[in-house]
Amino acid sequence: MRTFRTKVRVLYADTDMMGIVYHANYLRWFESARTELLRSIGIIYANLEMRGYYLPVTESYCHYHSPALYDEVLAVEAYISRVRRASMRINYRITREQSDTIITEGFTVHAFTERNGTIVRIPDDILEIILQNNEEERHGGQKKR
């Protein structure tokens, strides 16, 4: 699956008194990378909501390998790691941009729901975009060998 990569700079707002990024704040960067990943393949989440579809987070997991420090530039990578009938999982990897040190790895699982929370199947056009992207990536990978 296509991996999307974005950059963030650590703000004072992100740090805690240990002098490192507070663990919950990585989930914000996961969100940012997730939204841009979807945008990069043509899925604008705001438009999904306008069509009545929502993607609430049903699970989140983070493994904190190494602390990120104030003013560091981090690379945040995201890719869709699993697609089911009514949910998908996105994986993330945050590294220190200059050294590739792994800072955090994790995932979020998202249900497809209607406004009222009812779980629904992923709409066909969205599913097609996701699967097609996955396919292309696989073919792209084969060509390289």
Add this chain to the structure above:
Amino acid sequence: MRTFRTKVRVLYADTDMMGIVYHANYLRWFESARTELLRSIGIIYANLEMRGYYLPVTESYCHYHSPALYDEVLAVEAYISRVRRASMRINYRITREQSDTIITEGFTVHAFTERNGTIVRIPDDILEIILQNNEEERHGGQKKR
């Protein structure tokens, strides 16, 4: 006007790498004290929204006198300091609970609006509660002298 007082304990989540509470986080405690102040005089903000009234913040101000530290217990005081036809201002004072050291003082101004943002007059029953409370407090204050 009646002053409402609530307590909060500083979490790691509230601190930054200077080892003190990050300045923006005081606004969260202002919100908590504001909601409880209103509840204490019989105005439940969630019910206001169900009736179609909203109180978006139009101004906020904070003066940071002294830093608050991790795990300290703070007292947060709030009182309605001004009422207009379609807005009100609430003032706040955060002190270290044990020593009464002033940590932060500030205010927020709130417009009364409908869901779509149109500014409306404060509904009569709400205005009455606010003014009556103000009055009682003044009389109470006079009696004490």
Add this chain to the structure above:
Amino acid sequence: MRTFRTKVRVLYADTDMMGIVYHANYLRWFESARTELLRSIGIIYANLEMRGYYLPVTESYCHYHSPALYDEVLAVEAYISRVRRASMRINYRITREQSDTIITEGFTVHAFTERNGTIVRIPDDILEIILQNNEEERHGGQKKR
């Protein structure tokens, strides 16, 4: 193991445009419950840091069962679910206070480290408090049967 229970009220600050608590914000309440759980058995985290010990989060996991809404009162439960030589895991369960509906379940894993991040064994007095508490709870549990 002893379960500690605390209450929180959902603020506007905690919600997102879906009208529910933003998923990352539960980790803040996990922290609050964790700190009070430790305090309840005699371990004041701020004092641990003064002695040179730190408990950075190395893993976090949340399963979001049901959304929490604005102004709801939530019960946050925490208990130590695993103790190793140099780490411990704490589990959490957040329920709607009035109905016991499960909102969120999850855990955090914490390493014991020095200021510079070096992993160290849990100091004996701390380990003793944790194990003793665990033991008492087990005996208490057996008696009940």
Add this chain to the structure above:
Amino acid sequence: MRTFRTKVRVLYADTDMMGIVYHANYLRWFESARTELLRSIGIIYANLEMRGYYLPVTESYCHYHSPALYDEVLAVEAYISRVRRASMRINYRITREQSDTIITEGFTVHAFTERNGTIVRIPDDILEIILQNNEEERHGGQKKR
């Protein structure tokens, strides 16, 4: 004074249940613009701290003109609006990027302190950079007329 302009995209994390950016979250973007403004004239805040200087926020003010919505791209402008012996004030203006609608205006005041909080005069080299920048801007402005 030179105005620095940066862009941000509104995340779900920034919104509240009113469907707009929660008022306290603008201060985070003020911080981001302030740091980049200083970096653009050669002052890296992280380096100031390494030299023992800190710039805690002593006052903050926001006027919320118009709500910012999810997924909108905002322009955040910052400029140094006042310099004193031991403090400086920075002003901010956030607009909707596409339409120039003003979203928020505000300022923060910062003291120059040592690690322990003692207020100190702005170091000469830093003051020189700030004043020189101010001067250049003024001359640049005159030339344009």
